[in-house]
Amino acid sequence: MAVGRAENLSFAYPGSTALALRDVSAGLAPGQVTLVLGRSGSGKSTLLRAFAGLVPHFHGGRFSGRVEVAGLDTRRHGPARLAGIVATLFQDPEDQVVFTRVLNEVAFGLENLGTPPQKIEARATDALASVGAEHLAGRLVTELSGGELQRVCLAATLALEPQLLLLDEPMSQLDPEAAEALVELALRLARDRGTAVLLSEQRPALPLEVCDRVLFLEDGRLMFDGPVRRAGTWLEQHHPLFLSAGGWAGVHRPNLGEATCRLDEVSFAYEDNLLVLDNASIELRRGEIVALIGPNGSGKTTLAKLAAGLLEPLSGRVERSGRATYLSQDPGRYVLRERADEEVAIGVGGDLAAASRTLAAVGLAGDEDRHPRDLSSGERERLALAAVLAPEPDLLVLDEPTRGVDPERKHELAALLRANTARATLVVTHDRVFAKTVADRVVSLAPDRELVHA
Amino acid sequence: MAALLFGLAAAALLAHHTVSVAALAVLLLVVCLRAPVSRRWPYLVGAVGSAAALFVLTPFVERLPGTVFWSGPTIPVVGTLDVTSTELSGALFNACRLAAVSLAFSAYALWLDHDRLVQAAGFARRSVLAVALATRLVPALERDAAGLVEALRGRGVEPEGLRGRARLLSPLLAGSLERSLNLAEAMEARGFGRPGATRLPQPRWGLREPLALAGAALAVVVGALWL
Numbered sequence: 001m002a003v004g005r006a007e008n009l010s011f012a013y014p015g016s017t018a019l020a021l022r023d024v025s026a027g028l029a030p031g032q033v034t035l036v037l038g039r040s041g042s043g044k045s046t047l048l049r050a051f052a053g054l055v056p057h058f059h060g061g062r063f064s065g066r067v068e069v070a071g072l073d074t075r076r077h078g079p080a081r082l083a084g085i086v087a088t089l090f091q092d093p094e095d096q097v098v099f100t101r102v103l104n105e106v107a108f109g110l111e112n113l114g115t116p117p118q119k120i121e122a123r124a125t126d127a128l129a130s131v132g133a134e135h136l137a138g139r140l141v142t143e144l145s146g147g148e149l150q151r152v153c154l155a156a157t158l159a160l161e162p163q164l165l166l167l168d169e170p171m172s173q174l175d176p177e178a179a180e181a182l183v184e185l186a187l188r189l190a191r192d193r194g195t196a197v198l199l200s201e202q203r204p205a206l207p208l209e210v211c212d213r214v215l216f217l218e219d220g221r222l223m224f225d226g227p228v229r230r231a232g233t234w235l236e237q238h239h240p241l242f243l244s245a246g247g248w249a250g251v252h253r254p255n256l257g258e259a260t261c262r263l264d265e266v267s268f269a270y271e272d273n274l275l276v277l278d279n280a281s282i283e284l285r286r287g288e289i290v291a292l293i294g295p296n297g298s299g300k301t302t303l304a305k306l307a308a309g310l311l312e313p314l315s316g317r318v319e320r321s322g323r324a325t326y327l328s329q330d331p332g333r334y335v336l337r338e339r340a341d342e343e344v345a346i347g348v349g350g351d352l353a354a355a356s357r358t359l360a361a362v363g364l365a366g367d368e369d370r371h372p373r374d375l376s377s378g379e380r381e382r383l384a385l386a387a388v389l390a391p392e393p394d395l396l397v398l399d400e401p402t403r404g405v406d407p408e409r410k411h412e413l414a415a416l417l418r419a420n421t422a423r424a425t426l427v428v429t430h431d432r433v434f435a436k437t438v439a440d441r442v443v444s445l446a447p448d449r450e451l452v453h454a
Numbered sequence: 455m456a457a458l459l460f461g462l463a464a465a466a467l468l469a470h471h472t473v474s475v476a477a478l479a480v481l482l483l484v485v486c487l488r489a490p491v492s493r494r495w496p497y498l499v500g501a502v503g504s505a506a507a508l509f510v511l512t513p514f515v516e517r518l519p520g521t522v523f524w525s526g527p528t529i530p531v532v533g534t535l536d537v538t539s540t541e542l543s544g545a546l547f548n549a550c551r552l553a554a555v556s557l558a559f560s561a562y563a564l565w566l567d568h569d570r571l572v573q574a575a576g577f578a579r580r581s582v583l584a585v586a587l588a589t590r591l592v593p594a595l596e597r598d599a600a601g602l603v604e605a606l607r608g609r610g611v612e613p614e615g616l617r618g619r620a621r622l623l624s625p626l627l628a629g630s631l632e633r634s635l636n637l638a639e640a641m642e643a644r645g646f647g648r649p650g651a652t653r654l655p656q657p658r659w660g661l662r663e664p665l666a667l668a669g670a671a672l673a674v675v676v677g678a679l680w681l
Contacts, residue, residue: 111653113648115652347609
């Protein structure tokens with residue numbers, strides 16, 4: 001019997017005429033890992049929210065059809081009632097933290113469910129141990145890296161011992177090793193505890209290796225629902241880039257010019273005086289695209305900010321020629337103006353024509369007059385990219401530009417970057433497939449902070 | 455500790471002499487200055503800035519007798535603008551009061567373990583949690599503001615002057631609303647608001663807690679009767 005079942009589910013968010021989900025029917029069996037794929041805005045997160053009861057209870061909107069979780073109709077039982085039976089890990093860990101200490105954070109859900117007080121700490125500690133984070137129990141959440149915080153949030157969901165675990169792009173901030181550990185954990189939960197796991201992901205290569213079943217959503221419609229062995233054939237026919245192991249996107253003949261940025265034995269430490277970078281050297285030449293990879297907390301973002309001139313080194317030398325622009329990991333930082341074109345025009349002295357051209361280049365033609373906050377998450381990513389491309393920099397630094405971006409859009413992004421041979425581009429990424437697709441050269445920051453050029 | 459800070463703030467509100475209130479404000483300022491620079495500055499700017507603004511504005515909106523130090527133009531509805539000795543001393547008293555209360559809140563935000571406060575709340579736990587979450591707003595806004603400035607600098611644009619920084623206010627507020635909605639959704643998904651909630655057992659009270667409570671009560675009494 002299915003733990004979760006959606007029957008003819010259709011849903012539209014309040015104020016929207018477009019349906020986010022259209023007539024979706026699917027069941028989630030105990031002990032099964034189900035991977036839900038689809039382009040950005042195809043309805044994956046909405047489907048997960050429907051199984052958690054957040055749609056329609058938290059969001060409102062028009063809801064038709066039926067969703068049942070452990071025999072409970074989600075129209076009659078809200079998210080708080082379903083909590084414990086269902087547990088959700090949301091995309092952005094920073095937006096789901098309630099307490100300041102890790103142990104209290106993990107205990108929060110257990111307290112809400114009325115767990116006997118003497119059992120709370122043991123269950124919270126066990127959950128932390130299951131994600132390899134027991135050493136973080138006494139730490140402040142503000143001191144944790146993105147990857148560590150993601151693990152703490154995962155522990156908070158696991159502590160509830162749910163029958164249905166919903167994971168909404170949980171790997172988006174994790175390095176490949178941590179992502180692999182997370183997928184293994186999901187598999188272990190399904191096999192050992194019989195938990196039904198529904199996982200949405202934009203880096204599908206790894207979960208495709210272990211999941212039992214695949215759902216594919218397109219514009220809110222369920223286009224494919226079947227076992228993983230059939231999914232491969234279907235994806236190859238309809239969306240081959242979801243299976244891609246990476247390959248160059250378009251022709252790019254690096255015609256290496258002069259160095260636009262040179263970091264020479266650079267060291268850096270934040271306020272805590274711990275060295276984040278130690279004697280790192282790298283040269284970025286006009287015409288090449290360099291991917292910077294490495295585990296969580298290895299100093300990739302710091303190196304990128306040093307290259308872009310946003311930080312000054314503690315020691316060593318940074319030389320830069322021409323203009324540099326830097327794309328932040330968070331597209332929510334590109335919402336200063338009321339219109340998309342005005343936002344992009346900030347970097348080009350208010351030139352709206354240049355802004356419109358850049359918006360068209362990233363696939364946002366016709367969206368000039370929309371408010372940046374009204375754009376979907378995928379569209380916001382593109383707006384942010386347009387904002388740093390518009391000044392036509394000599395050095396373009398992109399920090400995790402593929403977070404939450406679907407494989408097809410990633411391929412388009414790679415092609416867009418590779419079409420330009422006049423600038424130097426540094427791409428910080430956890431996404432090895434994207435690195436392989438876009439870069440002429442890959443540089444790895446090892447945990448010991450040493451740069452390895454390949 | 456929270457009770458002690460509350461007691462000091464209450465004493466500042468109940469005290470009658472400017473010198474006593476100023477002494478309390480200085481004491482609380484010293485407590486805040488012991489926090490790391492990167493964390494304390496938004497609180498200090500907020501507390502000292504609002505007190506200074508109150509001191510500057512009060513003489514213009516109050517009409518009290520006394521030695522006239524300055525007499526300005528007559529404005530319709532408001533009347534003649536002037537600054538008298540009584541208005542100045544009243545403004546100083548109120549500014550010290552505001553500074554003391556703001557600094558007590560700053561010390562609470564900078565030094566206290568908010569989790570422990572929520573866990574220790576014997577009643578109205580939801581309200582205490584709401585206060586604890588609201589306390590986090592200041593550092594969250596500070597982080598968001600730094601992020602917005604960094605994103606601007608990443609485009610080669612430096613936000614200049616008061617006007618340049620003021621333009622960040624609206625996106626900051628909109629961002630914090632978005633963040634609070636996301637948090638509310640995550641809390642509901644984790645069963646917040648369900649009846650029958652329990653709590654993680656807290657460590658027993660040591661000597662410090664009853665001492666702090668007694669100190670708080672003493673501060674209120676002393677503030678009301680002798681300061």
